[in-house]
Amino acid sequence: MKLSKKSIYALRVLPYLAESYDKKSLSVAYLAQQEQISIKYLEQILSLLRKAGFLVSERGKNGGYSLRVPPDEITLGNIIRAIDGPLAPIPCASRTAPHHDPNCPYPYDTCWLRHLMLRVRDNISNVLDRETLSVMTVDALKAERKE
Amino acid sequence: MKLSKKSIYALRVLPYLAESYDKKSLSVAYLAQQEQISIKYLEQILSLLRKAGFLVSERGKNGGYSLRVPPDEITLGNIIRAIDGPLAPIPCASRTAPHHDPNCPYPYDTCWLRHLMLRVRDNISNVLDRETLSVMTVDALKAERKE
DNA sequence: ATATATCCTATAGCTATAATAGGATATAAA
DNA sequence: TTTATATCCTATTATAGCTATAGGATATAT
Numbered sequence: 552m553k554l555s556k557k558s559i560y561a562l563r564v565l566p567y568l569a570e571s572y573d574k575k576s577l578s579v580a581y582l583a584q585q586e587q588i589s590i591k592y593l594e595q596i597l598s599l600l601r602k603a604g605f606l607v608s609e610r611g612k613n614g615g616y617s618l619r620v621p622p623d624e625i626t627l628g629n630i631i632r633a634i635d636g637p638l639a640p641i642p643c644a645s646r647t648a649p650h651h652d653p654n655c656p657y658p659y660d661t662c663w664l665r666h667l668m669l670r671v672r673d674n675i676s677n678v679l680d681r682e683t684l685s686v687m688t689v690d691a692l693k694a695e696r697k698e
Numbered sequence: 699m700k701l702s703k704k705s706i707y708a709l710r711v712l713p714y715l716a717e718s719y720d721k722k723s724l725s726v727a728y729l730a731q732q733e734q735i736s737i738k739y740l741e742q743i744l745s746l747l748r749k750a751g752f753l754v755s756e757r758g759k760n761g762g763y764s765l766r767v768p769p770d771e772i773t774l775g776n777i778i779r780a781i782d783g784p785l786a787p788i789p790c791a792s793r794t795a796p797h798h799d800p801n802c803p804y805p806y807d808t809c810w811l812r813h814l815m816l817r818v819r820d821n822i823s824n825v826l827d828r829e830t831l832s833v834m835t836v837d838a839l840k841a842e843r844k845e
Numbered sequence: 846a847t848a849t850a851t852c853c854t855a856t857a858g859c860t861a862t863a864a865t866a867g868g869a870t871a872t873a874a875a
Numbered sequence: 876t877t878t879a880t881a882t883c884c885t886a887t888t889a890t891a892g893c894t895a896t897a898g899g900a901t902a903t904a905t
Contacts, residue, residue: 758872
């Protein structure tokens with residue numbers, strides 16, 4: 552039940568791209584500087600989100616990243632899934648990418664632990680899959696930071 | 699957002715102790731054999747749960763573990779907390795053991811990510827803190843297992 | 846041509862989990 | 876009192892995943 556730093560960095564940085572949607576693309580260097588993240592590390596994260604279909608990139612001078620679709624079409628749940636994998640606490644309780652360990656001695660359909668964790672998963676999903684990148688504006692982000 | 703094997707083993711084994719509450723105590727060896735878990739590993743887990751106040755133990759011949767309180771007073775959430783720590787996806791979104799990183803550049807009270815993760819935490823809690831050890835009976839457990 | 850950006854891959858360092866191991870201590874029963 | 880059986884305690888190993896750094900290849904606007 553832990554969110555990786557990768558996901559946190561992504562969630563910190565994506566609102567900038569949301570605000571800039573249909574305007575100019577933003578460079579990794581700029582975003583990294585805004586949020587005090589290692590450029591090279593953030594580079595990996597945004598590259599991953601591009602491969603996952605959330606972002607598009609332009610190379611070369613004046614290049615950078617931008618959202619591939621409008622902010623309200625990107626849920627926070629799907630961003631976290633792309634980075635950390637399923638929201639479910641155990642693999643067999645995932646709905647988007649279920650995986651049942653073949654060595655598991657319990658029957659898939661009636662396993663009480665799996666059913667419990669499905670309920671947990673659904674409750675997590677009810678928050679993260681309803682919230683999209685339009686949650687935050689960069690103005691609010693800037694106002695939020697100390698100083 | 700992942701449940702450790704330790705917690706899974708605990709959740710698999712505790713219903714046996716719940717069924718046996720006010721009856722005889724059960725040995726690690728017996729429980730380990732029932733659920734096909736390493737004895738030495740399960741030993742560590744049950745010792746931990748004893749220190750956390752959920753179990754009592756008797757040493758020597760005919761010894762073993764038993765619940766310290768009735769099954770319905772032990773929530774699944776508290777078992778997981780004792781083993782894996784807070785349910786919250788990030789430390790500052792915990793309610794039982796909140797910890798705000800002093801180096802975090804965002805203000806505690808108004809941080810949008812923290813507030814989001816508090817909602818996630820509450821939704822997880824709404825499942826795991828309402829469910830107790832009386833969820834499962836051992837009869838059902840036995841019927842559940844293959845063969 | 847040059848500066849600037851993404852792209853790609855390798856690798857090091859660190860941390861947490863999972864599991865194994867050996868022996869100390871306590872207790873019931875022979 | 877001896878023996879068998881149980882918990883107790885600590886150390887250590889193995890593994891895996893996360894975090895971050897690094898170097899250079901490739902593309903593009905100026």
